[in-house]
Amino acid sequence: MLSKRQSKYFKSLQLKKYRQAEGKFLVEGAKGVEEVLKSDWEVEALLATSEYLKTLDKGLFRKKFDLFEVKENDLLQVGTFKSNSTGLAVVKMPEQSLNANWEEEMVLALDQVNDPGNLGTIVRIADWYGIKQIVCSRDTTDVFSPKVINATMGSFTRVKVHYTDLRSFLSECERHVYGALLDGQSIYQTKLQHGVILMGSESHGISEELRPLVTHSIKIPGRGGAESLNVAVATAVVLDNFARNI
Template sequence: MLSKRLIKYFKSLQLKKYRHQERKFIVEGAKGVSEVLASDLAIDFLLTTKVYAELLPTDQLSKVKEVIEVTESELKAVGTFQTNSAALAVVSMEEKHDFLLPNDRLVLALDDVRDPGNLGTIIRIADWYGIDTIICSLESADFYNPKVINASMGSFTRIKVYYKDLKEVFTATELPVYGALLSGENIYKSQLTNIGILLMGNESQGINSDLEQYISHSLHIPRRGGAESLNVAIATAVILDNFFR
């Protein structure tokens, strides 16, 4: 049985303040936990049901500092899932790396993407298309938010996410900057290269007007129906698909 102290500690990691204070975050569910166990990330605690633990390779379990067998109700009590029959891991954040903008491939830049579910889905989409670097504005959702981690479906283990002043990033680079704008060129008629930065904007406001001056190639997904707008994660997937055709 989990102690009250540990329950309080695990639940505190749902809050950004304590995550960054402790330099720890939580990963829930069979998919996410399996991905993190297979990664190089350090795992402090693994709360696991007996059934799930029996499915794990011994070498993966051995890398965990402390394994605690729990019930499904205990997993629900300390996590964010309504149901969890597998596991929850407490993982150490990676050491902060110096930011170096890749100049030989396409990277994503996100301006004020605040919805954790959208950020997590974009991370998963980036992973699908082989993009390994995402630059977020300082106002964007926290990478370690449980909703981001859950929505990424394990892709968070393979993507580097940096939080930067995007103006400074764009000012310091000569790479082409592609931006999703309603006034942009029809993406299906655009000449696209796989080297540069793709900038996606806020869920409701789009790209900040202060950043438009740095866009060298504006892109637009033409509308054929009556929907007012596209979800930013869906728009990201559509645009990336055209980059890699």
């Protein structure tokens, strides 16, 4: 049974200002909850129905956290799902700085990706292709928002997302920077090597201030009449080409 104070606290984490103040965020649904329990991320609390608790592997309770056995209605009151008969976890935000060896890995950079669904899907796609780190412009949407976390389907536990001044980051980066631009060279005709892959927003593309920092402009050639691709779809196509060629 949740107290009114507890319920208010958990619900407040839907909003960015409270997430940042508390350093905590919400993970909802069976898939996300189980992924975060399996990971080394710190869980503060788990809210779960009695039926869902029976399905969880006992090994997942090796972590120390507050456990609340609740009704489905309690989950709906504090979370964002319209239907949730399983659980909800309150998780501590980890340090999201780049790994020390980031220059040895493929890194994905995102410029002004504002749609939560797109960012969450991109994190999931990055996880599929083995990308461990994503560098975002400061005006990219918050990776810890419920919509983003839900869209990652648990991949947020394996992909670090770091926010910084992209101009400074790319200026200091001594690596190939592949930028997805409509006037770029066909990705199918470009020699691809390890480096940074820069994707812009669906509506504006890569911002003008970052374009001079792109060392290799690439594009996905189309055959139909569509003006552009969804940024998450385009990211999947680009990463697939890198995966097959390096």
